[in-house]
Amino acid sequence: MDPHLLRTFVAVAESGSFSAAAGKLGYTQSAVSQHIAALENDLGTALLHRRPVTPTVPGERLLEHAAPILLRLDAARADVLRAVGEPPGSLVLGATPLSASPARALTELRRSMPGLSVTLEIAGREAVAQGVAAGEFHLGLIDGVAAPSDPLRLFDTGARRTTAIAHEPLVVALPDDHPLARRKRLNLHDLVDARWIDAPEIAAPLADLRAATETDGLRASITYPGTDTLTLLALVAAGHGLAVLPRSVAPSTGVTLLAVEAPRLVHRTELLHGHIDGPAAATLAAVLSG
Amino acid sequence: MDPHLLRTFVAVAESGSFSAAAGKLGYTQSAVSQHIAALENDLGTALLHRRPVTPTVPGERLLEHAAPILLRLDAARADVLRAVGEPPGSLVLGATPLSASPARALTELRRSMPGLSVTLEIAGREAVAQGVAAGEFHLGLIDGVAAPSDPLRLFDTGARRTTAIAHEPLVVALPDDHPLARRKRLNLHDLVDARWIDAPEIAAPLADLRAATETDGLRASITYPGTDTLTLLALVAAGHGLAVLPRSVAPSTGVTLLAVEAPRLVHRTELLHGHIDGPAAATLAAVLSG
DNA sequence: ACAGTGGATAAGCGATACTGATCGGCGTGG
DNA sequence: CCACGCCGATCAGTATCGCTTATCCACTGT
Numbered sequence: 001m002d003p004h005l006l007r008t009f010v011a012v013a014e015s016g017s018f019s020a021a022a023g024k025l026g027y028t029q030s031a032v033s034q035h036i037a038a039l040e041n042d043l044g045t046a047l048l049h050r051r052p053v054t055p056t057v058p059g060e061r062l063l064e065h066a067a068p069i070l071l072r073l074d075a076a077r078a079d080v081l082r083a084v085g086e087p088p089g090s091l092v093l094g095a096t097p098l099s100a101s102p103a104r105a106l107t108e109l110r111r112s113m114p115g116l117s118v119t120l121e122i123a124g125r126e127a128v129a130q131g132v133a134a135g136e137f138h139l140g141l142i143d144g145v146a147a148p149s150d151p152l153r154l155f156d157t158g159a160r161r162t163t164a165i166a167h168e169p170l171v172v173a174l175p176d177d178h179p180l181a182r183r184k185r186l187n188l189h190d191l192v193d194a195r196w197i198d199a200p201e202i203a204a205p206l207a208d209l210r211a212a213t214e215t216d217g218l219r220a221s222i223t224y225p226g227t228d229t230l231t232l233l234a235l236v237a238a239g240h241g242l243a244v245l246p247r248s249v250a251p252s253t254g255v256t257l258l259a260v261e262a263p264r265l266v267h268r269t270e271l272l273h274g275h276i277d278g279p280a281a282a283t284l285a286a287v288l289s290g
Numbered sequence: 291m292d293p294h295l296l297r298t299f300v301a302v303a304e305s306g307s308f309s310a311a312a313g314k315l316g317y318t319q320s321a322v323s324q325h326i327a328a329l330e331n332d333l334g335t336a337l338l339h340r341r342p343v344t345p346t347v348p349g350e351r352l353l354e355h356a357a358p359i360l361l362r363l364d365a366a367r368a369d370v371l372r373a374v375g376e377p378p379g380s381l382v383l384g385a386t387p388l389s390a391s392p393a394r395a396l397t398e399l400r401r402s403m404p405g406l407s408v409t410l411e412i413a414g415r416e417a418v419a420q421g422v423a424a425g426e427f428h429l430g431l432i433d434g435v436a437a438p439s440d441p442l443r444l445f446d447t448g449a450r451r452t453t454a455i456a457h458e459p460l461v462v463a464l465p466d467d468h469p470l471a472r473r474k475r476l477n478l479h480d481l482v483d484a485r486w487i488d489a490p491e492i493a494a495p496l497a498d499l500r501a502a503t504e505t506d507g508l509r510a511s512i513t514y515p516g517t518d519t520l521t522l523l524a525l526v527a528a529g530h531g532l533a534v535l536p537r538s539v540a541p542s543t544g545v546t547l548l549a550v551e552a553p554r555l556v557h558r559t560e561l562l563h564g565h566i567d568g569p570a571a572a573t574l575a576a577v578l579s580g
Numbered sequence: 581a582c583a584g585t586g587g588a589t590a591a592g593c594g595a596t597a598c599t600g601a602t603c604g605g606c607g608t609g610g
Numbered sequence: 611c612c613a614c615g616c617c618g619a620t621c622a623g624t625a626t627c628g629c630t631t632a633t634c635c636a637c638t639g640t
Binding site: 018029030032034036037050 | 585586587588589
Binding site: 003045047057058061065072073076077080 | 291292293333334335337347348350351352354355356358359362363365366367369370371372373374565
């Protein structure tokens with residue numbers, strides 16, 4: 001289970017082709033074939049169906065493990081390298097689009113450490129988590145939906161600590177002409193049969209909502225992979241589906257925002273960090289979490 | 291960052307000697323030396339001080355990552371191998387000593403699947419978590435202390451899911467002649483200066499309590515690494531220190547059990563599983579979590 | 581039937597990863 | 611103070627590994 005073999009395995013599984021994976025990795029097709037053969041031989045079982053190239057059941061299992069393992073390997077390298085260098089004079093902060101605005105904390109930080117250059121980068125949940133693990137970001141802010149006082153369920157990426165920073169109630173965004181739009185508050189169970197917009201980067205991922213409502217409902221009409229809240233609200237107004245958002249989203253024409261009464265869920269944002277290296281990161285972490 | 295290199299690195303760091311590690315791993319001392327040199331060369335930094343052999347700062351970082359990575363690698367292999375074989379006719383359940391007794395669930399299970407052979411193994415928290423990850427146990431039961439409706443903070447070992455099974459209040463075990471033993475209920479903050487028995491396998495680990503009380507107090511007088519509750523209570527009765535336990539522990543002579551009023555904490559046990567393979571594990575999981 | 585596509589296999593060669601032997605620095609006991 | 615012993619570094623040699631190139635073979639679509 002050499003990491004190289006794992007790497008080519010996921011590349012092959014992703015691209016569905018030995019030759020394509022070979023090209024992507026800078027190998028020969030022959031080498032890739034031998035890699036897969038070595039893995040299958042080592043584990044004593046077929047990992048891929050050929051023609052078309054598709055993971056077998058054990059292959060699926062391995063795939064679930066392979067990506068996190070490779071990620072952790074990278075994270076370990078990054079972490080070690082960070083430990084050797086000087087604590088940097090700049091600070092890079094990764095944040096998901098709707099994580100509670102760190103603007104206040106940033107001004108506080110610049111007051112206490114004037115010479116510091118701070119960069120704020122907006123990215124998706126997974127990108128932020130990976131960026132923190134890989135040392136690309138010194139700190140990360142991730143938002144999501146969870147039961148009150150539950151931590152967010154994050155990706156399993158390296159040794160990181162999280163601390164909760166902010167909670168806020170949830171609202172459902174419906175088009176103004178939706179039959180339920182005149183209500184004051186809603187129960188998500190009333191909406192299991194509605195059509196939803198799956199916007200995993202900004203709205204509550206449907207999978208989380210399904211887990212919270214303990215239903216199989218909540219079918220996605222379309223998925224919006226972007227990170228722009230206005231676009232999402234426009235999609236809602238146009239009747240493409242509903243979305244669950246934190247209450248603080250700005251009201252938008254054509255969209256009604258109704259408080260979610262049950263199940264008891266909150267929008268939560270958490271601070272994510274591996275090792276806190278420099279004093280800048282330390283004070284920012286302190287300001288953000290406290 | 292070949293796993294082999296990581297393996298020998300942790301072996302060397304643990305044993306504090308190249309030659310000893312070589313013996314343990316079945317290598318030559320020369321090979322171990324080359325392994326470490328390769329790692330240090332790859333990462334561009336010294337990982338170990340020599341004479342005496344001790345991790346450098348970057349080495350410490352790498353150590354934090356290495357063990358989980360190696361564990362996950364093993365877990366991946368085990369998971370794949372489990373996917374290939376037949377679902378087994380027997381079921382192995384790992385449980386921490388104080389995880390809520392699965393006796394009721396087990397009888398339920400044997401009623402519905404009479405031919406099944408079930409093994410219950412008691413182990414420490416970490417051993418159970420690793421056993422589940424490695425496929426040694428089909429299911430795991432782990433208990434611990436957490437804020438109400440918080441999940442337990444578990445070790446980062448492979449892709450596993452947890453579901454809460456049982457909550458129960460906490461008590462402090464004090465010797466009968468303790469000045470506070472006549473009280474009805476206690477606040478842990480009243481006890482930050484007391485002496486505690488650190489029994490991480492069965493009682494609430496002191497680190498968890500410190501986090502919950504947000505103090506640096508709670509100093510350990512002695513640590514009891516065993517898993518026998520009676521022994522622990524005997525230590526308490528003999529005045530060696532206090533311990534926090536779930537309320538359901540049997541009363542013991544010389545020991546007073548007082549409810550913990552604040553901070554709000556519960557004893558919680560969780561079901562831990564990777565993939566549910568056989569029907570036996572599926573129904574046991576259903577019974578335990580339902 | 582036949583080309584074309586895409587994975588498997590074979591041969592060869594440079595790189596790798598061990599072992600055994602030797603060297604060298606440091607601490608220890610006489 | 612010296613000599614020895616311990617332990618890690620280094621070197622040389624060899625077996626194996628892991629690539630590439632070249633070729634083969636099974637299946638697909640026409």
